[in-house]
Amino acid sequence: MLTSKNMTNRQIAELLIDVAAAHQLVDPKTYKFQIIAYNRAASSVEHATSELKDLWDDGKLDSVPGIGKSIAGHLSEIFSTGKSRHFEQISKGIPVEVFKLMELPGIGIKTAIKMVKEESKTEIKKKLDEVNKIRNKNKRHLLPYAQKIASELTKWLLDDLNCKNVQVLGSLRRKVATIGDIDIAVATNNPVKTIEHFVNFPKLQKIIEKGDKTASILVPGGVSVDLLVSSVDSFGSALQHFTGSKFHNIALREYANKLGYSLSEYGIKKKKSKKETSASTVNKFRDEKSFYNFLKLDYIEPEIREGTDEIKASMNHTLPKLVExxxxxxxxxxxxxxxxxxxxxxxxxxxxxxxxxxxxxxxxxxxxxxxxxxxxxxxxxxxxxxxxxxxxxxxxxxxxxxxxxxxxxxxxxxxxxxxxxxxxxxxxxxxxxxxxxxxxxxxxxxxxxxxxxxxxxxxxxxxxxxxxxxxxxxxxxxxxxxxxxxxxxxxxxxxxxxxxxxxxxxxxxxxxxxxxxxxxxxxxxxxxxxxxxxxxxxxxxxxxxxxxxxxxxxxxxxxxxxxxxxxxxxxxxx
DNA sequence: GCCGTTTTCGGCCCGACTGTTTTCAGTCG
Structure with a gap:
């Protein structure tokens, strides 16, 4: 865990992720919410429009959402002394390689620790090289490039006659400036066949995972494509879920919780009280509008589903009419x-x-x-x-x-x-x-x-x-x-x-x-x-x-x- | 550790897949 007086936002975000991981290692149960908080802060820092060092200069560090008194204090210490005693304390004894290894997909801190303990030095060296390769290559893709791949995949999926509807979702639908991976949902009469068809995409490089309801593949250019299958009558919930963003979904579920509902890609169900043992029935939605309306919300355009204050505005019927x-x-x-x-x-x-x-x-x-x-x-x-x-x-x-x-x-x-x-x-x-x-x-x-x-x-x-x-x-x-x-x-x-x-x-x-x-x-x-x-x-x-x-x-x-x-x-x- | 149209205390999303410790932990989105 390296710190310095002149850390960029990118470096600070990585640091906060490492701090979260260190808490995870020490005691995931006790630190459950600290882990969430540090990860949230990391994501917020990564997307901030000003350098945190500049904000610190102006005394506005806590204007960044997700950064409260405590994290602001630690960062302040780093900007003035180059070090944080708390971060050093929490990560004491964790080899630096561990944090690097965690950049590999599927590797969390537990697995990384195990690797460093059990594997030979040459094995670790090989994996660290892999990390550097990923770092150099892992640029997010520009919209047109991602759109081209997505439309090829859409066309391929529609070749399967069980497929009733295909929608490109995730960051591509929200029109984020750069696209990390491609998310697609399909409404199908035969999930098994549709997933089988998906993993037979002609340009497939590798199947990352394949289950009953989702699958994930790698296509040329190092782009991963996630597929979610759904039935026609709950396609609206699937669209909502897979469009994200993650933070929008979290905020939406917190809001729904207060109304006594639990949300998922399958629909909306009443939360179980402690006495009830059998699962309650799921309300299904064919389109997104009815999904939001069920929660007494106005429809929210995909482009603003980022978990800022769109849910509040939707609740108050004060959403903007976006330019077209x-x-x-x-x-x-x-x-x-x-x-x-x-x-x-x-x-x-x-x-x-x-x-x-x-x-x-x-x-x-x-x-x-x-x-x-x-x-x-x-x-x-x-x-x-x-x-x-x-x-x-x-x-x-x-x-x-x-x-x-x-x-x-x-x-x-x-x-x-x-x-x-x-x-x-x-x-x-x-x-x-x-x-x-x-x-x-x-x-x-x-x-x-x-x-x-x-x-x-x-x-x-x-x-x-x-x-x-x-x-x-x-x-x-x-x-x-x-x-x-x-x-x-x-x-x-x-x-x-x-x-x-x-x-x-x-x-x-x-x-x-x-x-x-x-x-x-x-x-x-x-x-x-x-x-x-x-x-x-x-x-x-x-x-x-x-x-x-x-x-x-x-x-x-x-x-x-x-x-x-x-x-x-x-x-x-x- | 953060945060507030019910809360300065007491909450904090939800489910899928993998691998393996056949009942769950780890990781991911």
Whole structure:
């Protein structure tokens, strides 16, 4: 159990899992609830949107759910001294290898201890190598990749004629940014045959487990697929159960408990009182809505089933009406192939083709937002010339649109995605900016500035009156690059005060703002814009990814500016 | 160890599969 003053959230989460395991070893019965608490805290830390070290600096460690007085105290000790006496005490005598071995699937602390005691040094070494391999390989998959495998499996399962319904559930249905494994439920007349069919999937690599009701296989890319079989008349409960999240289900069951019910994938039953010996009958549900309604709850959309406060809102009938793809009236971040000698990659489709695509999507407007002309290759005067030329091009396009009938697109805006330089300045002068309808700014370099510096950098760029949108604000690339470190409270406050918009970028490797920050932004009253950042007209179909992120962040239509009509949006940029 | 529309005390989800200690512990989601 290694600790240091500068632990990242990821490392702290791992530490808390180890602490939970240590309690498990010492006495699982006595520490039953501490184990739950530490594991819960670990998961919470892993998903936190600020580094705990920063929160500790600000004295806000206990703002993280699942971290109370005690854990906050231990972490505080670690941040100031590099060590925790309590964590050292509880893990005394447990070899470090034990915690590493627990990263292997199916290995808990008891098994790991046994292995270290009984197996040879070379055997252990082999297994530790395996752990490192898993660590390197075990990246979570992007949505499109997972979706492709899931649809292949769905098709395969439907080949079995006993199969009446197949649904992809779990994190894929909740539209989490990255997918660890794939969960599928089937309604079948013949569970045995259906499971047999499932494990005969042509691309199968390995059967992990196979029982009467569930099975689990490994498919190429190291993706595991869990199958749950159900009957048609209780399929609703199965959907609910397997959609999760785990924390939503736990919260839902705690809530149901208080009403005297017990929930499972089979349905809802009245809790047995101590006198009763025979099991009570199970209420079955064909669909999810009736399942939730039975518990006096409004239906909860899958994207927000994360165990935060959705059950409370459902109970009080205050759930948001989440934004939908059909609400969008335009896409404000699109790169055409019109060559303005940009600092980063140019788009691949012509403005004309992009407008045609926007027509198909029933948009009223879109914005051509290429990267700014590269600063190193041009003088300021040249940049202004280039931008004037582009303005004319867009004006021509608008003129021809005004002459064309039956197109839904009425207006193309002239925009630009401008780099925010490390010092917060923009590589386009005031004169250049005046050629634009509005500007988008974003960070494409110097990602590692300290939080205060980075916040200052971004705010100084946002301050220019022409700047409307802060694009992919976290600047992360999933599985490749961590995001930048910003003081979000300050950013949100500035945006609200000055009518600046935060982008929800739909690119599957970005999904940025991330869902949790979207939720914070909504609560702070910040308006957002869902854009595709398309570099090809086909990318414009990906808008749904951004909409999913917005939905996970509890966005309603009113929170998203590009759901506005053209007239309303024009007012915004005035 | 955390947490609160019933609680600052007294609760804390529920079931499946594996392997083996044939009645359950360990692990997982």
């Amino acid at each position: 793809v059909g609400d969008l009236k335009g896409d404000l971040h699109i790169h055409s192939n019109y060559d303005i000698e940009t600092s980063h990659d140019l788009g691949l489709s012509s403005m004309k083709d992009l407008v045609k695509k926007a027509n198909e999507l029933k948009y009223e407007y879109l914005a051509m937002s290429e990267h700014n002309p590269s600063k190193s290759k041009h003088t300021e005067a040249q940049i202004v010339d280039i931008l004037k030329r582009k303005r004319e091009k867009v004006e021509q396009l608008n003129y021809s649109l005004s002459k064309t009938k039956n197109n839904s697109v009425k207006k193309v805006f002239n925009s630009l995605e401008i780099d925010i330089m490390p010092d917060g300045l923009l590589p386009v002068s005031g004169v250049g900016l005046q050629t634009l309808d509005f500007a988008i700014v974003s960070v494409h370099s110097s990602f590692r500035l300290k939080r205060n510096e980075m916040t200052k950098r971004v705010l100084s760029a946002l301050a220019h009156p022409k700047v409307l949108i802060f694009a992919h604000p976290v600047a992360r690339k999933i599985n490749q690059r961590e995001g930048i470190d910003l003081n979000w409270e300050q950013i949100f406050e500035f945006c609200v005060k000055n009518n600046k918009i935060l982008e929800i970028n739909s690119s599957p490797a970005r999904l940025d703002l991330p869902d949790l920050l979207v939720r914070d932004a909504v609560n702070a009253g910040v308006k957002m814009s869902i854009n595709t950042d398309s570099h090809h007209l086909d990318h414009m179909d990906g808008i749904g990814n951004g909409v999913s992120v917005a939905r996970r962040g509890w966005c309603e239509k009113k929170d998203i500016i590009n759901t506005m009509s053209l007239e309303k949006f024009k007012e915004v940029i005035q």
